[in-house]
Amino acid sequence: MPVVEYSAAASVEEAVSLLSNSDIPAKVLAGGTDLIIQSAGLSPIKVVDIKNIESMMGATIDSDGLTLGPSMPCAELYARDDVKAMFPGLVEAAYLIGSTQVQGRCSIGGNLCNSSPAADTIPALIANAAHCVIQGSGGERTVAVEDFVTGVGRNCMKQGELLTALRLATPAAGTSDAYLRFIPRTEMDIAVAGAGVSVTLDGDGTCTAARVSIGAVAPTALLVPEAADALIGSKLDDAAMDKAAAASSAASSPITDRRGTVEFRKHVVGVLTKRAATIAAQRARGE
Numbered sequence: 508m509p510v511v512e513y514s515a516a517a518s519v520e521e522a523v524s525l526l527s528n529s530d531i532p533a534k535v536l537a538g539g540t541d542l543i544i545q546s547a548g549l550s551p552i553k554v555v556d557i558k559n560i561e562s563m564m565g566a567t568i569d570s571d572g573l574t575l576g577p578s579m580p581c582a583e584l585y586a587r588d589d590v591k592a593m594f595p596g597l598v599e600a601a602y603l604i605g606s607t608q609v610q611g612r613c614s615i616g617g618n619l620c621n622s623s624p625a626a627d628t629i630p631a632l633i634a635n636a637a638h639c640v641i642q643g644s645g646g647e648r649t650v651a652v653e654d655f656v657t658g659v660g661r662n663c664m665k666q667g668e669l670l671t672a673l674r675l676a677t678p679a680a681g682t683s684d685a686y687l688r689f690i691p692r693t694e695m696d697i698a699v700a701g702a703g704v705s706v707t708l709d710g711d712g713t714c715t716a717a718r719v720s721i722g723a724v725a726p727t728a729l730l731v732p733e734a735a736d737a738l739i740g741s742k743l744d745d746a747a748m749d750k751a752a753a754a755s756s757a758a759s760s761p762i763t764d765r766r767g768t769v770e771f772r773k774h775v776v777g778v779l780t781k782r783a784a785t786i787a788a789q790r791a792r793g794e
Contacts (some may be wrong), residue, residue: 511531511551511552511553512529512531512554513553513554514553514554514555514556514557515556515558515559516555516557516559516560517560518557519560519562519563519586519669519671522555522557522560522702523642523643523667523668526642526666526667526668527667528667529553531550531553531666532550532552532553533552533554533555534553534654535553535554535555535620535669536554536555536556536557536558537557537558537563537577537578537616538578538612538613538614539612540550541555541621542554542616545653550552552761555668557574557669558560558578561574562671563576563578563616563671563672564576564578564579565583566587566590566619566653568589568593571676571677572593572674572676572677573590573593573594573675574672574673574674574724575614575616575618575672575673575674576672577612577614577617577620577670577671577673578614578616579615579618579707580613580614581601581602581604581614582607584598584615585640586599593675593678594631594635594675594678594684595683595684595685595790596631596634596635596683596684596685596686596703596704596705596783596786596787597615597628597635597675597686598702599630599631599685600627600628600630600686600701601628601631601687603627604618604627606662612677615628615632615673616673616686618669618752619632619639619652619655619656619662620662620670621660622655622656622660622661622662622727623658623659623660624696624722624728625697625698625701625722626722626728627686627688627692627698627701627722629652629720629722629727629728630686630701630702630703630720631654631703632673632675633652633653633682633703633720633729634686634701634703634704634705634719634720635675635684636672636675636676636702636718637651637652637668638652638653638674638675639651639670640671640672640673640674641663641664641668641669641671642668642671643667643668643669649674649739650663652673653728653729656728656763658726659729663751671794678707679707679716680707681707681708681710681791681792682705682706682707682708682716682791683706683788684705684787684790685700685703685704685783685786685787686703686704687702687740687783687786688700688701688723689701689704689775692728697723699767699771699772700721700722700767700775700776701721701723701728701776701779702719702721702722702755702770702776702779702781702783703719703720703781703783704717704718704720704721704780704784704786704787705717705718706738706743706787707791708743708788708791708792711742712742712743712792713741714738714739714740714741714742714743714788715739715740717734717739719731719734719738719755719780720733720756721758721776721780722754723761723772723776724760724761724772724773725758725759725760725777729759730745731752731754731755731758733754733757733758734750734754734755734780736752736754737749737751737754738784743785743788747769748781748784748785749778749781751784752777752780753777755776756773756777759773
């Protein structure tokens with residue numbers, strides 16, 4: 508990696524200043540699992556290490572919900588039973604990123620900022636209505652995760668901006684989530700299709716709220732309101748599940764490559780939507 512300048516920021520403000528005032532392309536170093544590979548052969552860059560910023564490296568839960576430091580290693584995240592209890596599907600998605608060795612470095616924030624269509628945590632974040640807190644020299648702004656990624660490997664952050672937190676509101680009573688993906692191998696692979704689902708059930712088992720997001724079947728992960736509408740008002744019977752699956756398939760716009768055809772991916776993302784909704788509902792019922 509052709510680093511010509513390395514800086515370890517001690518605060519968000521210092522990191523933003525380093526990123527904003529660089530005369531050469533500046534890159535954020537959190538886990539580095541994508542940065543090191545992607546920077547090979549590039550022109551000189553500045554690396555701004557943010558691992559010394561305490562607020563970026565942990566997760567806190569209060570009455571408003573979960574505030575997740577975007578640089579918190581995934582291995583530390585899924586060791587948190589309190590986070591698992593609130594957002595089991597999100598933790599499932601984080602667990603799927605890379606090998607055991609990679610898990611000690613990679614983070615949900617890095618997975619999001621890398622902005623791959625096949626990123627596992629992005630559909631799970633969207634399903635849970637997560638928001639990104641972005642800090643720049645002009646101040647702070649908040650963006651819904653479904654609006655953060657703008658294309659393959661692209662996102663809405665401008666030069667000098669830094670993702671400083673991910674915020675997820677406390678789930679309503681009777682709410683839970685799930686994330687599933689399909690891969691050709693048994694582990695350590697990139698999703699051919701993925702689906703994240705969150706559902707809220709009332710006392711008699713009727714779905715009163717839902718969010719469905721699909722990944723790896725379009726240039727960006729997608730929020731699919733039509734799939735959620737198919738679930739809301741139902742008891743998540745077969746007819747409602749089939750409508751949700753069909754909506755996810757219809758919303759997708761995948762490509763054919765060596766890992767799967769368009770037709771295969773469209774079918775699979777519908778199947779995953781049904782299965783993730785079933786798991787989320789079981790969790791919401793406390794099963």
